[in-house]
Amino acid sequence: MDKLARYSDEFINELKENVDIVDLISDYLELKKSGNRYKGLCPFHSEKTPSFFVNPDNNFYHCFGCGAGGDAINFVMEIENLTFIESIKMLAERSGMELPDLSDQQRQLYKEREKLFSLNRLAARFYNYLLTDTNMGEQALQYLYKRGFNDQDIKKFQLGFAADEWQLLLNFLQKKGFSIHLIKKAGLISEGKNNSHYDKFRNRVIFPIFNNRGEVIAFGGRILNSEDSYGPKYLNSPETPIFSKKKNLYGLHLAKDSIREQNSCIIMEGYTDVIQAHKNGFENSIASLGTAFTEEQAKLIKRYAENAYIAYDADTAGNKATLRGLDILSNTGINVKVIQLEEGSDPDQLLKNEGEEVFNNFIENAVNLIDFKINMIINNQDLSEPGVRKKVLRSIVELLTDVKDNLEREIYIERAAEKTNFKAEVLAEEVEKEFKKKKSRNNQRNREKTNKKREKEFDLYSQLSYYQQVEEEVLAHFISNPDLREELAARLSKNDFNGRTSQLAEYLFKGSVISNSVQLDKIKDSLGEELLSYWSEILVKQDNALDKGRILKLADYLSSKRIANNKKKLCALLSKKELSLDKLNNILLTFYSLNYNIERRD
Numbered sequence: 001m002d003k004l005a006r007y008s009d010e011f012i013n014e015l016k017e018n019v020d021i022v023d024l025i026s027d028y029l030e031l032k033k034s035g036n037r038y039k040g041l042c043p044f045h046s047e048k049t050p051s052f053f054v055n056p057d058n059n060f061y062h063c064f065g066c067g068a069g070g071d072a073i074n075f076v077m078e079i080e081n082l083t084f085i086e087s088i089k090m091l092a093e094r095s096g097m098e099l100p101d102l103s104d105q106q107r108q109l110y111k112e113r114e115k116l117f118s119l120n121r122l123a124a125r126f127y128n129y130l131l132t133d134t135n136m137g138e139q140a141l142q143y144l145y146k147r148g149f150n151d152q153d154i155k156k157f158q159l160g161f162a163a164d165e166w167q168l169l170l171n172f173l174q175k176k177g178f179s180i181h182l183i184k185k186a187g188l189i190s191e192g193k194n195n196s197h198y199d200k201f202r203n204r205v206i207f208p209i210f211n212n213r214g215e216v217i218a219f220g221g222r223i224l225n226s227e228d229s230y231g232p233k234y235l236n237s238p239e240t241p242i243f244s245k246k247k248n249l250y251g252l253h254l255a256k257d258s259i260r261e262q263n264s265c266i267i268m269e270g271y272t273d274v275i276q277a278h279k280n281g282f283e284n285s286i287a288s289l290g291t292a293f294t295e296e297q298a299k300l301i302k303r304y305a306e307n308a309y310i311a312y313d314a315d316t317a318g319n320k321a322t323l324r325g326l327d328i329l330s331n332t333g334i335n336v337k338v339i340q341l342e343e344g345s346d347p348d349q350l351l352k353n354e355g356e357e358v359f360n361n362f363i364e365n366a367v368n369l370i371d372f373k374i375n376m377i378i379n380n381q382d383l384s385e386p387g388v389r390k391k392v393l394r395s396i397v398e399l400l401t402d403v404k405d406n407l408e409r410e411i412y413i414e415r416a417a418e419k420t421n422f423k424a425e426v427l428a429e430e431v432e433k434e435f436k437k438k439k440s441r442n443n444q445r446n447r448e449k450t451n452k453k454r455e456k457e458f459d460l461y462s463q464l465s466y467y468q469q470v471e472e473e474v475l476a477h478f479i480s481n482p483d484l485r486e487e488l489a490a491r492l493s494k495n496d497f498n499g500r501t502s503q504l505a506e507y508l509f510k511g512s513v514i515s516n517s518v519q520l521d522k523i524k525d526s527l528g529e530e531l532l533s534y535w536s537e538i539l540v541k542q543d544n545a546l547d548k549g550r551i552l553k554l555a556d557y558l559s560s561k562r563i564a565n566n567k568k569k570l571c572a573l574l575s576k577k578e579l580s581l582d583k584l585n586n587i588l589l590t591f592y593s594l595n596y597n598i599e600r601r602d
């Protein structure tokens, strides 16, 4: 994207100045003042002690835990899953600034996404119309009524029907002025023989999928007549420029307020589960689009709540992919509890047949993830068989050694013993033995890790050498003070820096950077992820006060350090005996010029 023309740098700079980054980020997480900066728990990774810092002086944020960082625009792009242009638009609205005209290419890109949104909106309306207002939709409507949904539910979730026709939607959308190219991009048609196209969803009840801002981004379709050959029971839109399955959750746009309010959500498997749940007052219900949870989805939930109840069908809940997903959820820092439904039952049926109160009982009896896993291990095992018993014991021991908290571990051991009729002491002994083994294995590594973390928490600079601090400070000022750049570049080269600062310096001291404004989003591709993260790191560390004289002195200090080093190397060369006259001459000349460079500055 950086290759395209865009909003002017002036506009973007003005926008960034107008946005109070602390105020902006505070909309998403709690920030506490810490010296000149603010810190809080990172919204992009799971953590218990804050390593997410915001520097209000230069409007940069950086997470020392996961490396996420950037300016206000980057933050909005990341957290709202928006494009650059959309983020600009959102921030401009927020700060009451009017958007200037976009370049043609930029406008096209932005327009395409906008068009995809309106195309989807229209398609959803069309499907809904077919369901509620035409004979074609009669059977589907009766099907939904039979499943216990009424007109209000249909309206709330904008349910629809894709007729048993090959080109009904295609023709409709074309008539409304959308190109085949765009309809295909939206994932609503497939290509057939001889360049022909046909509707992807046919004879299906349609469940529009919304993003958390309530825009239709995709569709799910459930087959109406299972005896017919219409493909799989459920069919979803493919990935499109506006839809990524792993980043969205069904029903979140309707559930998010309730999730935030209750600090918990209920995660279900299917669309109808969610609709039935909302109908019965469980308005914090959502569905994962597929049962294997992704990290993105986990983080999305974490933005709204700390607790999640899993209400999957009994057979789904126990399968490996599901459990992996639940681990991801739990590792994000979400307290996961599993609602244990009876075999063959799902939330939709349960709510429909037994009602709100019974479901509430199930929620109250939800077990946490470890208990659930213990149950899974024991389930359907004949514990009177010695061989089986041993295997079960092994699996439980392995599971419980992962519980780090002593007290917690003890509680689980007791519960597991009760369930299996193992002696608690035996189980405890086995678990502790394994736990100690594991602990000593990890100890060294963990110690190093926690030390590092601790240092970072108290002092952003403590793990740095003085040289590094100076290098970082000089580069930070180079970036944020364009007026200083020429003077600094004249005094320094990348060789005056070490490691990552040297890589960054090499990039910065190019003529093009010196004379232009440096925009993080522009350099993203050429800089690479690691350096980009480093960039926000040094900016979040930067102290505001600019003392030009001091910075130039620091720069001279860096270059004189290099000169001194080079002189040392030359001395070492001179001490070797077998030097030709030519070489000796060269060395002396270099030596002389190095001295000259230092004196010139003094």
Ligand SMILES: [Zn+2]
Pocket (backbone or CB within 6 Å): 042, 043, 044, 045, 052, 063, 064, 065, 066, 067, 068
């Ligand atoms: Zn982070």
